[in-house]
Amino acid sequence: MNTADFVDAFTRVFKARVPFVLVQTTERKRALELIRDICRRQSTEAFVHTLSKGTYDIATERVVNEDRSVVGAVDHASQQMMQRQNLTFVLTELDEVETDSQFARQLLDTVILATEKSGAIVAIATKPIWSQLQRQGMALRLSPPDQDEMLASIRAQIADYRGMMPIDWDEQDEVRAATTLAGVTQIEAENIIAMVAAKGAIKKADFAELNRAKDNIFSDVSGIERVEVRPDVLQVGGLSGLQAWLERKRPLLTADLRERNIRPPRGVLLVGVPGCGKSLSAKAIAARFEVPLYRLDLANLMGMYVGQSEGRLREALAAADRVAPCVLWIDEIEKGLGASSSDSSGVTTRLIGQFLFWLQESSARVFVVATANDVSKLPPELLRRGRFDELFFVDLPTPDERRDIIGLYVRNGRLGALSDEVLDELVRLSDGFAGADIEAAVKDVVEEAFLHGDAAIGDDLFRSSFRNVVPLSKTSPERIEAIRAWGRERAVPASGSPIGTPSDRAPVRRAVLLG
Incomplete structure (x- = not known):
């Protein structure tokens, strides 16, 4: 759920004094800020535990328990709830609670105590927890900022830079940046924008850098390469x-x-x-x-x-x-x-x-x-x-497409431009060639140029190289025709020309290309 939905749901759960609330998120800082604001509006006393500070008051940040261990924090919460009503404790570093463990049972006892004392234990975690513990309360998921939230954050951050450096982004560019950074956390997005601004200007060409930065964040995702x-x-x-x-x-x-x-x-x-x-x-x-x-x-x-x-x-x-x-x-x-x-x-x-x-x-x-x-x-x-x-x-490339493909591979191989006469001849020789066949034929010439120099390259070498290729359309014409027959009935020709026909005939299904 986005920020607004999370705040609404947490506020209602907070008012209902649900004894245990699991907040699933990777943004601990953002979750704590939202919980702190809710506690202030509700005038409720709440405490937070972190490994670096121990347990402290969420409003004043005054440390109330210097024991930084999670076990010590849960013990402190139990002791305080035995003496006082309506206390809330937020735990940010949970370990060994995914399954039935000694600490999970200790936390379960504290949650049961919170039920009796109108207290609440809030756990901020990235993973699911022991089912018996989860059944004592509710789970809320705080998702990364949605497009509107990301857009507002980017605009606020860019506004701080105005007057300090040239900014070429307009409103559409800001929307594009918000869309590009979808899925990253708020702090990650702020860091990416700050890195772009560190060059001393924000330009339209910076979108490639935004993509690279986001790609680095998700470079180890599983299942896709x-x-x-x-x-x-x-x-x-x-x-x-x-x-x-x-x-x-x-x-x-x-x-x-x-x-x-x-x-x-x-x-x-x-x-x-x-x-x-x-x-x-x-x-x-x-x-x-x-x-x-x-x-x-x-x-x-x-x-x-x-x-x-x-x-x-x-x-x-x-x-x-x-x-x-x-x-x-x-x-x-x-x-x-x-x-x-x-x-x-x-x-x-x-x-x-x-x-x-x-x-x-x-x-x-x-x-x-x-x-x-x-x-x-x-x-x-x-x-x-x-x-x-x-x-x-x-489909197999048309004569005009074969001309384009031959020229493309010749340029990529850093070979000299072919004359129109030779190019026309190669187009005829490559009748029935797939793009991969043309690439293989030109590759042989490029390799010869690398081994013996450009002086060894002549028109005859191109001709012999193309004649030596036997394409699939000649070795398995029935297979090619079967594939084409299927495509004529079901697909739009990618070339814009009818499937299996010369390129100078009128294209079919043109309407789909015109929208």
Whole structure:
């Protein structure tokens, strides 16, 4: 719950004198400040224990018990509640209370005493506690600041810098910063903004630094793997239809959409011919959106024990929610969620249900890019409208796209520009090539240039290199046609041209690209 909901709930629990309250949060300082304010408004005497100070009065910060151990703090609370009514003690350092232990039972006895004396024990912790202890009271969760709270905090912090340094951020930039820092604690957000301001100016280009700082905070999240995106993946040859659609969706990933009750973009499912740039597109999307890229490997989530796979997937998706906004890349999704005759235990079915529920209900700004090669194994429920924002088919590149891809790899290899005549010939030679086939052909020339110098590179070397490649479309034409036939009926062409046809014909389903 956000700050307002937490304050309201804690105030009511406080008035009701519930004997035990568990506050689950990673922000101890923020929780203590809120509890202190509530105690002041209620004119209630309360004490706090920390390992560094012992037990002190929450209002005056006067130390009342110098024993810094948690056991000593609980003993002190018991003694005081035996003598006085309506006392509240806040414990910030609990240990060995997750299960039935000697200290957990000691704390339980103190809570029972608090019930008799109209007292209260408040525990601030990050983990669940012993069930017998929890049943004596209530648990409240204080979440990190939501977008409105983060925005207010950022604006207040930036206001302190105005007049001291140049500030290029406008209101939309402040909203974008609040969205970017969603999921981090208040003190973490304040530290990140202070680090940006330490350069002596706050500029629009600082959003990349905000993403890096947040990524460092969540660098050890479990279940998903951080993928570094090199600058050269910003360039993707062809796929103009997909790129136009992404450009239209890009502002929606970080904008405040609540005014129109619009859901943030959920993602795309890329299916099609192997080697045509589906995985590369996932990296390019993260670079285009200027957000970190994480990879979810469904195959590695599988466990040998009952419920283990589902638990790992739940943790991975929760981790993705915490690092949002981000791009979550699921490569070859059919291998993890595809139909399998050997799945007699129903694990795959439960994983599909769990993933689809998260895909439908999660409000985090996680843009999912799922890729698939074997479309026949995709479960029908994954393809239903509303799961992904769009289903794109990535076909073999058209002549114009092959021209772009050849030029891209030639430039990346630091080779000299090809003449129009040679480029036209290579486009003809590469008929039926996937993007990976073109990359392999140009790579052979780049390696030759590295070994023997640019003087050894000629037009004939390019021609022979392209002739030596035998693409999948020639070795398995039936497989390619089957994949294309599936895509014609179910998907939007990523190139903007009809699937399996020349590029000079009118595109199909243009309306989806125009919104």
